[in-house]
Amino acid sequence: MRYDLKKLHEVADQSTILETFENKHPYRDYTINITCPEYTSVCPMTGQPDFGTIYINYVPDRKCVELKSLKMYFFSYRNRGIFYEDVVNKMLNDLVKVLEPRRMEVKGDFTVRGGIKTEVAAEYVKGR
Numbered sequence: 001m002r003y004d005l006k007k008l009h010e011v012a013d014q015s016t017i018l019e020t021f022e023n024k025h026p027y028r029d030y031t032i033n034i035t036c037p038e039y040t041s042v043c044p045m046t047g048q049p050d051f052g053t054i055y056i057n058y059v060p061d062r063k064c065v066e067l068k069s070l071k072m073y074f075f076s077y078r079n080r081g082i083f084y085e086d087v088v089n090k091m092l093n094d095l096v097k098v099l100e101p102r103r104m105e106v107k108g109d110f111t112v113r114g115g116i117k118t119e120v121a122a123e124y125v126k127g128r
Contacts, residue, residue: 011076014073014076014077014090014094015093015094015095015097015098017069017072017073017076018065018066018069018070018073018094018095018098018099019065019066019068019069020063020064020065020066020098020099021063021064021066022062022063022064023060023061023062023063023064026060026061026062029059029102030059030060031057031058031059032056032057032058032059032060032064032065033055033056033057034055034056034057034065034067034070035053035054035055035056036053036054036055036056036070036071036074037053038051038074039051039052039053039054039074039077039108040077040078041077041078041079041080041081041082041087042079042080042081042082043081043083043113044081044082044083047081048113050084050110050111050113051110051111052084052108052109052110052111053108053109054074054088054091054106054107054108054109055105055106055107055108055109056070056091056095056104056105056106056107057104057105057107058095058099058101058102058103058104058105059101059102059103059104060099060101060102061099061100061101061102061126062100063098063099063100063101064099065095065098065099073094084108084110084118084120085120087108087120088106088107088108088120088121088122089106089122091106092104092105092106092122092123092124096124100126101124101126102125102126103123103124103125103126104123104124105121105122105123105124106121106122107119107120107121107122108120108121
């Protein structure tokens, strides 16, 4: 897929950016850990830039996320006004929708802003 970097933040359904590939070992539980230390978005209240690290840990079922598409997905948040709590839950919802994993956790570790440090984590377990 070809990405228009200038228009990524305008995509209405960001989950459509995510691409997958077949899990070659669906008979086994194993964990995939992904870290994005360069997450950026915009505070919806002040318009100031927000920075942080996003951690994704998941046990795949039939599909795994393709990393370049995940990078573009993260990039699509760059100019969006969104609260930390919403970012983490939206990412979890989008990834679960596309991957249908056995288990997944998304955690946002956001940089200090106004003297306050924030971490947000959300979890999904299939069948729960």
